[in-house]
Amino acid sequence: MKFLYYSFFLFFISAAVLGQEINADAVMSEAKREVEKGSYDKALSLLEPLRAKFPEDEDIKIYIGRIYSWKKDYKTAEKILLPMADKANPNPEALTAVINVYYWSEQFEKCIFYCDKYLELDPKNADVLLIKAGCLxxxxxxxxxxTVLEKAYAVDNSNSKITGLQTLIGHKTKNAVAFSYLNISTSNPGQQPQHYGYVEYSHKFSKSALVGRANIGNAYNDTQMLFEADYYQTFAKRNYLYVNAGVSTGETIFPIAKAGIEYYFAPQKRFDYSLGLKYMHFNTTDVTLLTGQVGYRTGNYTLAYRPYYDTANELFSHVLSVQNTNEDTERIIRLELQYGNVPYLYLYNNFIEPLKAYRIGLQYQHRIGSSFFIRPVFLYEYEEYSPEKYRNRFNAQVILTKRF
Incomplete structure (x- = not known):
């Protein structure tokens, strides 16, 4: 009988304890549902009696601390969470909750301290590394x-927040240098290849930028140089003015002097426009190009059309482009379809005749790390070099840029 008595007694005690555990789980589940609805105070009213019944249960306390942080009551959240984060063997969940409290309340020095404390336990946690980098x-x-972002990227190279923060930091840099090489070759019939290159330095100010560029060209058994400067003045996020001027050491490969101006503006959300002109002075004549652009942006894609009108020769040229831009990685893929005497970068001479030229071009920009860029460009032309006579023309270029 005693055995049966104790057995029944133990059964009821166990059932009561089990009931408490199930009840605790039910309360936690109900509190989480209230949190999902944004009813933080109701969730806290459910959890506070539970914390009083189980004062040593850190999971309950951590969740209560998180709710206070979501309420932006950071002082209360800090008071609840710090004892679990500051003990000899800190609770990792408490550490992450404290990290969020200090990050959201913009106490960045304290946030970095607890990030370091967490990284002692888990040095390859990409989320904590990202938060620490954000504080820095x-x-x-x-x-x-x-430096911290490089560690995070080594752990998780698919996290767009890491590359996005790298881009944000990169945009804060003031200086950049770039080097370029361009080769122009022809076939059927072929002629001696032409070689062009440039080196440039740019510096950003608060609302403007200045670029200096030295170009060198080797063509027609001659070598000449062109020195030019670009100036950008920003008026709004997508409204700016571009001005260009340059002089050369020769008369054939480059213009003797050149100047240009173009204003870019975006009066509508998805559309942007520009109007401008380019002027080039040669030994025998002058060339004036009227130009502009209309662009339509949808998602990561931009569709744009740009005409050129040569006023001296009364020639129209056209460029249609499609560009995909990943703003986080600063990757660009651009396809161009061209017709007519379109200036390729800085190249345009006075040997203009009403001859046909059809072109297709592709360029790609890839960022390596946070500050180095490589941009290959390829443009194929089917050009009428003489009336009714066509040949292939290949433009291959690579541009390397380092910002600092």
């Missing part, structure tokens, strides 16, 4: 932030 960036400690 907000404190303008950009070099340290980039």
């Amino acid at each position: 960036e907000r404190l303008n400690r950009d070099k340290e932030a980039l």
Whole structure:
């Protein structure tokens, strides 16, 4: 009988304990549903009695601390979470909750301290590395932030937030240098290849930028140079003015002097426009090109049309382009279809006749790390070099850029 008595007694005690556990789980589930609805106070009213009944249960306390942080009651959240984060063997969940409290409340130095404390336990946690890098960036400690981002990228190279923060830091840099080489070759019939290159330096100010560029060209058994400068003045996010001027050391490969101006503006959300002109002075004549652009943006794609009108020769040329841009990685893929005497970069001479030219071009920009870019460009032309006579023309270029 005693055995049966104790057996029944233990059964009822176990059932009661089990009931408490099930009840606790039910309360937590109900509280989470209230949190999903944004009813933070109701969720807290459910959890506070549970915390009083189980004062040593850290999961309950951590979740309550998180709710206070979501309510933006950061002081209360800090008071609840810090004892679990500061003990000798800190609770990792409490550490992540404290990290969020300090990041959201913009206490970046404290946030970095607890990020480091968490990374002692898990040095390859990409989320914590990203938060630490974000704190460093907000404190303008950009070099340290980039070092942390490299570690995060090594762990998770698919996280767009990592590459996005790298881009944000890169846009804050003031200086850049670029080097380019362009080769122009022809076939059927062929002629001696032409070689062009440039080196440029750019510096950004608060609302403007200045670029200096030295070009060199080797063509027609001659070598000449062109020195030019670009100036950009920003008026709004997508409204800016571009001005260009240059002089050369010769008369044939490059214009003796050149100048250009173009204004870009975006009065509508998806559309942007520009109007401009380019002027080139040669030894025998002058060339004036009227130009502009209309572009339509949808998602990561931009469809644009740009005409050129040569006023001296009364020639129209056309460029239709499609560009895909990934703003986080700064990757660009651009396809161009061209017809007529379109200036290829800075190249345009005074040997203009009403001859046909059809072109298709492809270019790609890829960022390596946070500050180095490589941009290959290829343009194929089927050009009428003499009336009713056509040949193939290949333009291959590579541009390397380093910003700092």
